Amino acid sequence: MGQAHSTTDNDKVPQSDVPRIPHTDLPRIPQSVGPRIFDTVLLNDELEWLEIRMNELDKVVDVFVVIESEQTFQRGYKPLYFQQASREKTFARFMDRVLYIVVPNITEAEEARNLKIGGNGSWAIEAYLRNKGVQMALQTFQPSPGDWVLHSDVDEIPRASALAKIKASSSSPEDENNPLLQTRHAESRKGPVLAQFQLAPAGVDPNSDEPIELDYRDMRVLNKPLWEDWPNVGIRLRGYSYKDNGPNLVEDACWHCSWCFSNISYVYSKAASYAHAEHSAAVYMNNTWIIKHFRQGKDLFDRNEIYNYDGKPINVPKFIVDHPDRFAYLTNRYKVPNAGFLDVPENSVHF
Template sequence: MDCLGNYSDKLLMMTEGGAHYCSKKTDDICGDVCGQESSRALSMSRLRCVLRGLDLKFYILLFVIVPTFVFGVYLHGQKISYFLRPLWESPPKPFHEIPHYYHENVSMENLCKLHGWGIREYPRRVFDAVLFSNELEILTIRWKELYPYVTQFVLLESNSTFTGLPKPLVFGSNQDQFKFVKPRLTYGTIGGRFKKGENPFIEEAYQRVALDLLLKAAGITDDDLLIMSDVDEIPSRHTINLLRWCDDIPSVLHLQLKNYLYSFEFLVDNNSWRASVHRYQSGTTRYAHFRQTDKILADAGWHCSFCFRRISEFIFKMKAYSHFDRVRFSHYLNEKRVQKVICKGADLFDMLPEEYTFKEIIGKMGPIPHSYSAVHLPSYLLENADEYKFLLPGNCVRESD
């Protein structure tokens, strides 16, 4: 009992003297935690213990690799998403491609026969309907190409972009340039709703419904041919002549167009498909810009996207069209950058190719190869090469305002 009492007294004296008793075993790193003179010192010692237990690799991960990864996702998240597209989206059903036969010295009767179609006693009427924004040069080339075979040109223009931005009535202010179509033109305007922040495809659909009404005002009737395509999706004239003369053609037929970017120098592929031709049916036919059938006619024209004369027109479209969300950073709209991207054949939005397999994505990554062929382009373009030089190979520099 005396021994135990003496031991208790000694322990009490150590406590009263300010020393600390540590009942836990310690390792070499944290061994100095015990025996500190104050609680503050004890806390600091424990912190030093934790920090001393972390090696250099942890600090590199925490302060270098993690921030770099987060910043990389911020800059290139859209690219990562598109590259992984084959994992989260299946490719669409392939089209049934109809071979396209044409030569200027072959009779229309034989051309129709080659396609498995009959020949009509007289051609169908043709209506070409478009929504217009500001593409004056491409519209001219389109209408000059189709003029011999179009009965009525129908154009609808809004004072609003699809993204809700106000815009002038560009066509309305430049009608003198299109006197050659005036006797065959039905021109209409529609006021925008200016709902900023709304999905731009809603405004686009609103305008396409209005175009349906304008077509009726233009006098379209059953079995007339209706071309549904954007201004820059240009069917070749011999394609439209074939379809207006041949009997038993499909009621709806997509047109496969050669797909160009910025000018006819940068051929992306031959897979533009949204343009279509319809045998009009009252109460059934609706103006649209999506897939409406599985049938597509091969090599039927040209799609020249972002084919503008001036840098300001590129910038306007980048802000105005339905995919404006791709302008993720303000420097994308810098004039010098836009000009550099055009001449390089790169993507204005720094996007990856919109494909459905890794093979196709990787195969199309990087700038588009230059093409120096100007064979089988719209005739009016070549006949007026000086005026439309910016659309021909070797002329990538655009006008700056």
């Protein structure tokens, strides 16, 4: 599949015209039997997590939509990492199902509009990149009645079992519009897991494997609001607008490993790139602080989030289980001198 190009903005697209854009030069996504699932993610540089995600969802996702830009949320420059990685063996077997969207840098006019949506500075750029990326994706693959569209960050990974049940439960859609699944940051109601898979939110049984019950009728509440608010489709789909609250949350349907990086350099990269610009402060972004917090299982920014050490990996994506040596840093950070960071020699840590 090809790379997307910029399209002309239109803040008031008639519902009958969404998402049909006849002049696009991108290939159409072929129809398939039964509902299709489109997994759309916004990529910074988390290629390893993209690999984990694609392998987890390999058998249930019909099209992987990778959205990328040369601009970070904090207005910095970044290479188009997936443009290069797409030519490598790691992603070769997925490429016939990948739609790669490159979002152009934000213009002054677009920033002014998105300031009203996402807030100041980095949040406005995040709103723009999500909205523009999802718009370009929808204009390309043109979802059909019964299809599902997910949007989340790369490290917010739905369980394949949950999506398989979604497909099974939505084989006969009741609504003529396209049902879009809102992932709410792709976090389960048990809460996120940060830094490693040995930590679980306090009060949670990490070994729980309760079945996921899906009711299709409760998971189709976002159809019309999304089409009616086309300019904000990206942030609405991801769940930033709480007026979309409804009975469409699925318990224990995903993992969220927010700072689960193999190299400490990726920690610095994320802090300098994502919308929480306050997290790039020197008090947080130094090796001593980062390693101590990772080793002790503490929140990196000392927020009121409490985690328990489980002593063994908890319920992790199968690709991690199948490659224990490669992903040892995800399951063995606790009290390890270098917190498992591959680019920090153990003998260099003296605290």
